[in-house]
Amino acid sequence: MEKTKQHLWWQEGIIYQIYPRSFQDSNQDGVGDLPGITQRLDYLQWLGVDAIWISPIYDSPMADFGYDISNYTGIHPLFGNMEEFDTLLQEAHARHIRVLLDLVPNHTSDQHPWFLESRSSRDNPKRDWYIWKDPLPDGSPPNNWLAMFGGTAWEWDEHTQQYYYHGFLKEQPDLNWRNPEVQKAMLDVMRFWFDKGIDGFRIDVIFHMIKDAQFRNNPVNPNYAPHQATYDQLLPVYSTDQPEVHDIVRMMRQVADEYEGKVLIGEIYLPINKLMAYYGTNHSGVHLPFNFQLLTLPWDAQLLSTTIDQYEGALPLDGWPNWVLSNHDQPRITSRVGIAQARVAAMLLLTLRGTPTVYYGDEIGMRDVPIPFEEVQDPQGLNMPDKNLSRDPARTPMQWDSSQNAGFTTGKPWLRLAPNFHRENVLAQKDDAYSMLSLYRRLIQLRRQEPALSVGSYIPVYSDNQMISYIRQAEGHDSFLVLLNLTHRPCYFKAKNLEIKGTIELATVPELEGTTVDTTINLGGDEAIIVRLSS
Ligand code: NOJ
Numbered sequence: 001m002e003k004t005k006q007h008l009w010w011q012e013g014i015i016y017q018i019y020p021r022s023f024q025d026s027n028q029d030g031v032g033d034l035p036g037i038t039q040r041l042d043y044l045q046w047l048g049v050d051a052i053w054i055s056p057i058y059d060s061p062m063a064d065f066g067y068d069i070s071n072y073t074g075i076h077p078l079f080g081n082m083e084e085f086d087t088l089l090q091e092a093h094a095r096h097i098r099v100l101l102d103l104v105p106n107h108t109s110d111q112h113p114w115f116l117e118s119r120s121s122r123d124n125p126k127r128d129w130y131i132w133k134d135p136l137p138d139g140s141p142p143n144n145w146l147a148m149f150g151g152t153a154w155e156w157d158e159h160t161q162q163y164y165y166h167g168f169l170k171e172q173p174d175l176n177w178r179n180p181e182v183q184k185a186m187l188d189v190m191r192f193w194f195d196k197g198i199d200g201f202r203i204d205v206i207f208h209m210i211k212d213a214q215f216r217n218n219p220v221n222p223n224y225a226p227h228q229a230t231y232d233q234l235l236p237v238y239s240t241d242q243p244e245v246h247d248i249v250r251m252m253r254q255v256a257d258e259y260e261g262k263v264l265i266g267e268i269y270l271p272i273n274k275l276m277a278y279y280g281t282n283h284s285g286v287h288l289p290f291n292f293q294l295l296t297l298p299w300d301a302q303l304l305s306t307t308i309d310q311y312e313g314a315l316p317l318d319g320w321p322n323w324v325l326s327n328h329d330q331p332r333i334t335s336r337v338g339i340a341q342a343r344v345a346a347m348l349l350l351t352l353r354g355t356p357t358v359y360y361g362d363e364i365g366m367r368d369v370p371i372p373f374e375e376v377q378d379p380q381g382l383n384m385p386d387k388n389l390s391r392d393p394a395r396t397p398m399q400w401d402s403s404q405n406a407g408f409t410t411g412k413p414w415l416r417l418a419p420n421f422h423r424e425n426v427l428a429q430k431d432d433a434y435s436m437l438s439l440y441r442r443l444i445q446l447r448r449q450e451p452a453l454s455v456g457s458y459i460p461v462y463s464d465n466q467m468i469s470y471i472r473q474a475e476g477h478d479s480f481l482v483l484l485n486l487t488h489r490p491c492y493f494k495a496k497n498l499e500i501k502g503t504i505e506l507a508t509v510p511e512l513e514g515t516t517v518d519t520t521i522n523l524g525g526d527e528a529i530i531v532r533l534s535s
Pocket of ligand 1: 064067068104168204205267328329
């Protein structure tokens with residue numbers, strides 16, 4: 001049985017992702033901001049989260065809504081100023097809420113002074129800070145690499161007669177991380193924010209940071225389907241996840257280790273075996289390589305239970321797991337699996353072993369909001385209009401109450417709100433024992449109270465084509481059996497060779513709570529329960 005040894009805050013804790021444009025507007029310009037987040041800290045404390053990760057708030061031309069940074073140590077006036085950031089940090093810490101920022105080291109904005117210098121002439125000292133290449137003899141780009149947001153990844157620069165590489169928009173040139181000056185500059189950015197007292201970083205596309213030294217062509221993806229982004233036509237074998245990236249990750253970890261209690265979370269979309277390498281050997285990688293299994297896989301009990309076990313089994317010694325259901329780049333969980341299963345998903349996220357990250361609004365069951373084509377803002381949606389890839393629907397303003405624009409702004413919101421915000425909002429759900437918000441809050445509270453659920457071991461018990469079940473256990477504390485029906489039809493749980501006795505502590509259907517259960521348990525469609533086992 002798992003001994004309850006000391007765990008670090010980011011192992012025990014729950015992270016909450018804030019997309020700052022959409023959380024709370026304080027100056028009525030229709031865009032969320034830092035003072036807005038500060039105003040809502042009491043809510044986050046009430047909800048019970050331990051840390052917030054705020055998507056980029058830095059100076060930026062906003063070609064990719066802040067993921068195109070023109071000054072890594074400046075706050076964009078839309079979001080506020082440095083004083084307001086300091087206040088947010090102080091107020092969050094006063095409530096024991098840690099603050100994580102988004103670090104975007106793979107690329108800058110094309111308006112960043114580094115890039116302006118780099119593109120000014122071939123012999124500029126910063127020329128090598130970015131990835132410049134000659135055209136092929138026929139004038140075409142140096143290789144076949146594609147950009148995530150459509151088209152070739154190479155942009156021709158008329159002035160200096162070379163191409164530069166951009167893995168995302170042409171307004172987001174990739175830095176050359178093989179250059180030691182680039183390394184130093186970005187590691188200093190990390191120190192700047194750590195010195196201010198932030199508690200960690202979520203690191204954007206960390207697996208993109210180093211490219212093949214020979215810039216070989218990527219192979220064709222034999223499984224490409226036309227509905228997919230054009231980027232998926234090739235397998236990014238040479239443009240991402242290069243072995244040398246781990247040297248860079250190690251450097252970043254060393255900077256974090258110059259301080260106490262900091263956490264680095266890497267954004268990595270890779271299969272489990274490759275993901276594990278980002279933990280590094282002997283704790284030299286990121287603390288948490290984001291685990292997107294629950295976010296990318298079809299909602300299928302057998303597939304998910306196998307994957308959970310595979311992930312658990314693949315973790316390096318002392319590698320700490322983590323789980324994510326939604327983020328600002330993907331459809332929300334409610335839109336993927338429906339509102340009834342979103343309750344089951346909440347229980348899964350908050351009872352698995354490992355740090356959960358909750359995406360703002362998921363706790364009230366926010367759904368992807370249909371955005372009329374002429375209102376689309378996201379470059380991914382605009383560049384591939386026929387593929388339904390816009391990320392706007394999952395980025396709409398937080399629904400606080402039933403007042404104008406759900407209490408988000410009295411100005412014109414930058415993205416339209418869900419039409420049902422009058423009914424689905426924080427205020428309406430707060431006092432409703434059956435709401436999604438009450439479910440989230442109670443799950444969070446239970447997880448905080450019970451060491452078995454926050455740091456205990458994970459023991460898979462039984463799964464089939466409908467259900468997943470596991471036990472969470474910590475020495476000297478109560479154990480819990482978690483049963484989740486991932487379908488709409490009833491099912492039975494039969495613990496073979498295992499004697500089960502206990503009481504339902506928490507259920508997606510609260511009427512079940514308090515019922516005693518034993519070895520055969522009958523679950524309705526969309527039901528999930530947490531059973532406190534009798535000792
Ligand atoms: C991943 C971020 O999550 C996404 O929003 C962004 O567009 C790309 N990286 C480029 O920075």
